[in-house]
Amino acid sequence: MANKITLNMITQRSIEEGVAMEKGKTTPEYFEACSIVEMHDDDVKALGLVPNQLVRVTSECGSVVVKVVRGRQSLYPGLAFIPQGVWANQVVPPRTQATGEPQYSGFPVTIEPVNGERRKSALELVQGAVGMWRGDQ
């Protein structure tokens, strides 16, 4: 059992994200729809995880804590998925291959279980990144 694995990350739309986004990005629905990662069962097992456990996803440019869920849309081993949105974009590399488009899909990440950490809210992540987070009011 490894305590860290490297996977190929893709980030795309999910319908749950779409519905929640229109309701509002500060809603609990958006939080639950987007602060997750989907992986193949083999990879979940390799990390010795149980469903709904929190993991840290780290890429070349950042990291984020999200929850492991079993997705309805299956992946093959080695591939991981975070729905597009605030959590995904904490780790999406801004490199564009000179096209304008960031590397939203197909970038290496490491995934490791975390203890004693929590998922941050969308506001905390974005405002925090630009020095505007003033804590939960």
Place this chain on the structure above:
Amino acid sequence: MSEFIIKNGFVFDPLQGIKGDRMDVAVKDGKIVEPGTLKSPKTIDAAGMTVMAGGVDIHSHVVGPKVNVGRLFRPEDKLFKSPHKSPTCSRMEMGFSVPSTFKTGYDYARMGYVFVNEAAMPPLHSPHVHEEIRDTPIIDNAAMPVFGNNWFTLEYLKNNEIENNAAYTAWLLRATRGFGIKVVNPGGSEAWGWGLNCVNIHDPVPYFDITPAEIVKGLIETNEFLGLPHSVHLHANNLGNPGNYVDTLESLKLAEGYTAKNDFGREQVMHMTHLQFHSYGGDSWGNFESRAKDVMDYVNAHDNLTIDMGQVTLDETTTMTADGPFEHHLCSLNHLKWANVDVELETAAGVVPYIYSPKVKVCTIQWAVGLELALFSKDLMRTFITTDHPNAGPFTRYPRVITWLMSRAARDATMKTFKWLDKTIDATSIDGIDRELSLYEIAQMTRAGPAKALGVSNTYGGLAPGMDADIAVYALNPENMPSDPVEIEKAFGRCAWLVKDGVVTVRDGEVVAEPAKRTIWVDVKVPENAQVQRDIYEHFLKHYSVKLDNYSLFEEHLHNPRVIEVNTTE
């Protein structure tokens, strides 16, 4: 300056038969008036200059979806080819062969044009066409919806239901705020839905089982049944191929036996557009040759026809047409990028860049064919200058086309640049033609003739009192024409003055005002027709991808309309 007088110019107005007389033209409140009626007008001195009505373009692709694909997918058409913004214009001007809407309006105005008829509007896209019309400054626009591959039309005409087709036509003109009946590769663009074509006018359309010939005749009957201002406007089958003059003559013959019925002074029942692309002999690119003489002999002998040239200008340009199969064919010849849009129930369109090079034999023969058409014409009130913009070249080359027509020396100078000059001369008659057209004939080809053929000669194309005050003044002295033909091109490219709707809009070739432009459309009253209403309802329910109520142009998206009313119920 709502009241002024253009003094002492040489006036050319074929609609009134004025052939270069030194006269004054008076303007009051946007209209032309008798010079004596003005009290204290300001004066524009046109002494030593040529005065004509504002130009009228009968066929040009300037607004709408395929034009915009041409802009979008050719960034190279902007690079090094766009002027810097003029300080006297409100917006930037970008592009060469497919200019931005702003550049289109400004450049037409600089050439002294005031009316441009968009040559093909896919009905489903009419809101797009009208959005671009809004952003095209100065010039008045009309747009012709395409009918030649429309399922309603095919079904009605197959059953010979002219009255139903007329009711549908009236409905579609209103729904799209369109101007007249455009026909592009009749039947062929529907066949293109399956990757096929109609190779001649007797080749039936798959499934619909009607021939192009039947479509054209049915639409002529529909047009005259309704008495529309303009006639059927035909882009014939088999465009661009060696030997196609045979199909062209057959298409022209479809008009035999029909006479124009309308209240707008129009005399033709068929306008055959960009005839240059349809006047080829030979049976391969190897023995490709001009058949302009054969075609023009026929046109000269039949006065229920009008034509425009579609003159090749020897530029790098962007071809675009509702003739979907042709564009696919073209991209298999030149292997450049190819855009295509098939439009449900209505039409198709393709866009392919093209380089008409003086080094390529076929291109230089095409150049000669276009000029021959005009130079063989016996009636320039029925023969119009176009480049089928941007297909044979951009409209901004009209001054050069005029110069070629007016000057044998200009033609010779261009021919000197041809790599295959001898072969071009062998395959055409151009070298044996000495004819040089006069300013009066140019006025026929660029304003009076097109205005009459479009059925708008009560408003545009002439200088009679009561008409719109659209007046172009060119720095050309007919009594002392420049010896260097380049000066003719310069004068027509940048007019000395353009008055549009009574407003001085261009001065010394620069746009100095941007008066509100108009959208011209034709509103036809027909009797209630329950069957047609039901057919429309059914097709929208089952086969269109938009709702009927969202298809017709909303009033708020029609900009500064000028409606021409036709009433068939009286």
Place this chain on the structure above:
Amino acid sequence: MPKKIENVGCPYCGVCCDDLVVTVSDDGKQILEVENACAIGNQIFHHATGSERVKLPRLRQPDGTYKDISYDEAVDYAAKVLYNAKKPLIYGFGSTNCEGMAAAAKVAEKAGAVLDNCASICHGSSFLAIFDNGYPSCTLGETKNRADVIVYWGANPAHAHPRHMSRYSIFPRGFFTGKGHKSRKIIVIDPRHTDTAQVADIYLQVKQGHDYELFDAFRAVVRGHEIPDEVAGIKREKILEVADILKKARFGTIFYGMGLCHSDGRNHNVDIAISLTRDLNDFTKWTIMAMRGHYNITGPGAVWSWQYGFPYCLDLTKKDIAHMNPGETSSVDLAMRDEVDAFFNVGTDAGAHFPIEAVKHLRKHPWITVDPNICMASEISDLHIPVGIVGVEVPGIVYRMDNVPIQYRKVIDPPEGVISDEELFERIHKRLCEIEAEEAAKTEIKAAPEGVRAEE
């Protein structure tokens, strides 16, 4: 009596459903019911009146809180930011109408800004491919009426375009396709077995990032060449089987999505998809279409093409000529190089959808958000200007993913005092002209104001 409004267009995705029926309360202030919309579209309409809306512009205070200000003050602030910036970036436009886009372009041209839209991070790869290779396409009604083979490649309409399959591609009965689903073969190609793949006749699980090779294999087979035993994780037999279906189709459409645009290769993946479509047209009829995301993200590409000749990444900073070079003039690249010194986020949420590194760079400078709702961008802005929701409170023209213009309606009035994007940008333009004139009067060396339209 509640009022039913029919034929309403949906301001969510590029499918642009125009068959919604919206029931509005007697006083015209509440949306009671929305019929025919998907879950997401439904949410948009209900959210408009079922939640607390921002009704006045909000300006960031020194203590970090927002304070309500008037539209006049907001317009003045925005115009001054634009006037003072050397290279402002105006970005977004996924969710507004074409009238708003045209007005924003007028502002960008006057201010000398970079003007970009969400395609920059979405289907910009498609534009790059189209510039090189063209775009053999059709309207969605053509697919509905004729297509007997449908390919979804790197696209997941079940999630991103919920009614695409039922309105246009898989399920509808069209003129020549009276049997609907039964008369069509559905092929789905995606690294994930998506919910879209559930309805496929054939599913190919391509290895992520290896789409180009699979396209190449199809091209090779279609042209009669040999291929290896396995390409991009797909067995040769399967490739041969699918290639045969493609060639024998009467009419086919390839719908492709972010799987191609966001992966390694970007525009090259789209380029070869177009090449395959071209190849197939030597045998039968094939078309291709980008699954454009937002309901009017096709709009700015259309409007700015007819105004400037470029669909996105427009550098108007020279004020007299436009320039486009994605990679150089694209929003994320400009941000990462710290080249812009003011940011307008319009009808989108760059705060949530840009990589966070790009957000950090942009936030070093003034940031103004123009959007009806509270979003990540609005919550890190210096100024948030609310506008009416297009398709709900503001009518206008939008372009569907197949470039067909759809005329959208309004079903209710915007909250009292809230203006449209178009009006906002017209006012900013006017204010900008005034500031220019004031400044020109102060310093004689400055050039005279440029010509204006005669009717103004």
